Amino acid sequence: MKIDSISKLREIYEEKLPLLALRQAEANVGKERVLMVCGSAGCLSASAQELIDQLNEEIKAHNLEDLVSVEITGCFGLCAEGPIIRVFPDDTFYVRVKPEDAKRIVETHLMQGKVIDELLYLNVDTNDRVMRMEDIPFYKKQFKIALRNCGIINPLKIDETLAAQGYLGLAKVLEENDPEKVCQTLIASGLRGRGGGGFPTGLKWDATRKSVADQKYVICNADEGDPGAFMDRSVLEGDPHSVLEAMAICGFAIGANQGFIYIRAEYPLAISRLEIAIGQARELGLLGKNILGTGFDFDIELRYGAGAFVCGEETALMRSIEGKRGEPFNKKVFPSEKGLWGKPTCTNNVETFANINPIILKGAEWFSSIGSEKSKGTKVFALGGKINNVGLVEVPMGTTLREIIYEIGGGIPNGHEFKAAQTGGPSGGVIPASQLDIPVEYDTLISIGSMMGSGGMIVLDDTDCMVDIAKFYLEFTCEESCGKCTPCRIGTTRLHEILEKITTGKGTLEDLEVLENLSNVIKDASLCGLGKTAPNPVLSTLKYYMDEYRAHVVDKKCPAGVCKDLLEVVITDKCIGCTKCARTCPVGCISGNVKEKHVIDQTKCIKCQACIAQCPVQAIVTE
Amino acid sequence: MACKCDNEVCYAELDKFIAEGHYDDPDSLIQVLHHAQHLFGYLPREVQIYVAKKLDIPIAKVYGVVTFYTFFSETPRGENVIQVCLGTGCFVKGAAKVMESFENELKIKQGETTEDMQFTLSAVRCVGACALAPVVMINDKVYTHVDPSSVKRILEKYLISAAS
Structure with a gap:
């Protein structure tokens, strides 16, 4: 059945609203319950599907089908504690739930009304169990716009999207019928591209709107290639319609009737959720011809990436959609004039699109009141690495790094110390401990040599070697350079070689100079964003961790104890002479008599550290 | 995850995919290669030549695309x-x-x-x-x-x- 008018859509919204009634924290507690289970890729890898099946079985076995429902939902963010269940309306947040817990959740919680303490979140600071999601420190400083529906709606049911005001933004702009006003609203909102560049979204839309052509295109960049980032995946899996709606709004604003979503083939779940969502939207007439009876046509097709990081770059992405090698081209003429197949094209990132519906419905003023002076709204970060609460967070722009790492992220595990946060992936840089109090926003991050990036935030502790980290990123960019520009193709390879030299103890002081000079050349002489930013991990680690580079080069030591060739494995006086290490050593370089201290022959040692793992008294250490 | 069927069936499937999705133009090369790899398990020379003819593109262009993207494999993959x-x-x-x-x-x-x-x-x-x-x-x-x-x-x- 098609929804053939704007008023009909509004009626349906009113009609569907009760679907979400139970899912309000302040809803009345009656007999009905709904269990929201995270169905994102992370939790699904941790047996969330088995959990859902098990819950449904138990509910059936106890004849509770009329009162209790289990719904899949988008990412709750606290991935480290997954799989997660949120029970409404009595607002109970269960973490690390295993399929075998289904029985007691049904019998104890649903039937007897008793909360299961062991499954609640444990606040390690106070040693208290926390029942409500809002009371967990991880959520206290968060503010959700892009992720507003994750954890609330079932992304597989379009009715729930409609109940959550989905497509009402599209209805509003179609009713007002003023494309220029849409662009002006976005300009006034201050929304900037969330893919990393931070270009004002409204200006991009307006420029494409002004281009005159018989055909224009909207592209959603879902080629989330930055290793260690999964914000876009979570939005697509948890709220696919918000992206489809925003693309249609963009199409209306710029005068395009065709959209493409360019998505990584590595995200099968997101692809399947999008396919389902597009099918549903077409069936209801929210995509296709004559949308809501207004005469506006807009449709969306999926295009799959094929494993090339450079295709996240706007122009390379267009080449790839055209079926060619993903090599960037010169932006002498902006894509807003000549983009996909030479036609005006507007490309936005997934998270940018996810912000559109609330801006249209709540207004530019509302949006621009959130965040900092130059960066409005919120930003989603994927917190990863050496941090307690690994997961997805959405914070107002301008939140300090300290708040993100310590208050939301829960600090560094195993008593280690914070060393740096890496943002912007292979294009970004490191933020050292001395900069913990800077507000996280586009311009401040650039001013200290990093960048916002798409939102990957990897936390490093004192056991991470910064030279090794730089080498890791360079290895990545070497492999992913498309090869079109010499400075990027050859330059990144040379950078990687020098870093390899340094980490194996063959580096010289001169190498450090070459590193810096070469980095600047690559930055200046490359065509696209990949090459221009590829040296950033080197430059920013050189800037803040020169001591560490010097230690590798001059003292031939790796202070963090990571670079194998610079390590010495030694047996300390704690040795009890049990001979376990000597028997384990694959090259037989450990000698010593029983009950006497053993010795390692450094000339033969291959630093495999197998002995360290075997020693019962921790007598073997690396230096 | 190599293809278990014989090649003829795979080619017929590929033809069907191209015809039904109207993928017989150069712009659809990547979509077609994705599907071909799904059917054959990898993209051997013969398949690349076949796709080139079908979409009316020089073989070199097809090879260029196959080797550019890491997702495409020219060698058979293990079980x-x-x-x-x-x-x-x-x-x-x-x-x-x-x-x-x-x-x-x-x-x-x-x-x-x-x-x-x-x-x-x-x-x-x-x-x-x-x-x-x-x-x-x-x-x-x-x-x-x-x-x-x-x-x-x-x-x-x-x-x-x-x-x-």
Whole structure:
């Protein structure tokens, strides 16, 4: 059945609203319950599907089908504690739930009304169990716009999207019928591209709107290639319609009737959720011809990436959609004039699109009141690495790094110390401990040599070697350079070689100079964003961790104890002479008599550290 | 995950895919290659030539695209495809050692396939399960918090099922 008018859509919204009634924290507690289970890729890898099946079985076995429902939902963010269940309306947040817990959740919680303490979140600071999601420190400083529906709606049911005001933004702009006003609203909102560049979204839309052509295109960049980032995946899996709606709004604003979503083939779940969502939207007439009876046509097709990081770059992405090698081209003429197949094209990132519906419905003023002076709204970060609460967070722009790492992220595990946060992936840089109090926003991050990036935030502790980290990123960019520009193709390879030299103890002081000079050349002489930013991990680690580079080069030591060739494995006086290490050593370089201290022959040692793992008294250490 | 059917069936399937989706133009090359790899398991020379003729593109262009994207493979892959995540989240939690452990156990290097065609070992840049790092995907199954010492145990399951 098609929804053939704007008023009909509004009626349906009113009609569907009760679907979400139970899912309000302040809803009345009656007999009905709904269990929201995270169905994102992370939790699904941790047996969330088995959990859902098990819950449904138990509910059936106890004849509770009329009162209790289990719904899949988008990412709750606290991935480290997954799989997660949120029970409404009595607002109970269960973490690390295993399929075998289904029985007691049904019998104890649903039937007897008793909360299961062991499954609640444990606040390690106070040693208290926390029942409500809002009371967990991880959520206290968060503010959700892009992720507003994750954890609330079932992304597989379009009715729930409609109940959550989905497509009402599209209805509003179609009713007002003023494309220029849409662009002006976005300009006034201050929304900037969330893919990393931070270009004002409204200006991009307006420029494409002004281009005159018989055909224009909207592209959603879902080629989330930055290793260690999964914000876009979570939005697509948890709220696919918000992206489809925003693309249609963009199409209306710029005068395009065709959209493409360019998505990584590595995200099968997101692809399947999008396919389902597009099918549903077409069936209801929210995509296709004559949308809501207004005469506006807009449709969306999926295009799959094929494993090339450079295709996240706007122009390379267009080449790839055209079926060619993903090599960037010169932006002498902006894509807003000549983009996909030479036609005006507007490309936005997934998270940018996810912000559109609330801006249209709540207004530019509302949006621009959130965040900092130059960066409005919120930003989603994927917190990863050496941090307690690994997961997805959405914070107002301008939140300090300290708040993100310590208050939301829960600090560094195993008593280690914070060393740096890496943002912007292979294009970004490191933020050292001395900069913990800077507000996280586009311009401040650039001013200290990093960048916002798409939102990957990897936390490093004192056991991470910064030279090794730089080498890791360079290895990545070497492999992913498309090869079109010499400075990027050859330059990144040379950078990687020098870093390899340094980490194996063959580096010289001169190498450090070459590193810096070469980095600047690559930055200046490359065509696209990949090459221009590829040296950033080197430059920013050189800037803040020169001591560490010097230690590798001059003292031939790796202070963090990571670079194998610079390590010495030694047996300390704690040795009890049990001979376990000597028997384990694959090259037989450990000698010593029983009950006497053993010795390692450094000339033969291959630093495999197998002995360290075997020693019962921790007598073997690396230096 | 090589194709079990004979080639003729695969070609017929590919023709059907191209005809039904109106993919017989150069712009659809990547879509068609995705599907061809899905059908044949990999993209041998004959398939590339076939696609080139079908879409009316020079063979060199098809080859250029196939070799540009890491997702496309010109060599057959093993029965089980092991993908060790080398994204940043997994890297800082020791993914390199996990990869090393797979290389030692299987006696092949990253990107290679075992002689008996049982395993292909490859690296993947982030599957987005960073909270569960280090992560390894074998076919569709995700293994989380993988320790280098648990690699042998993981592989045993596949060896047993191959033997039976």
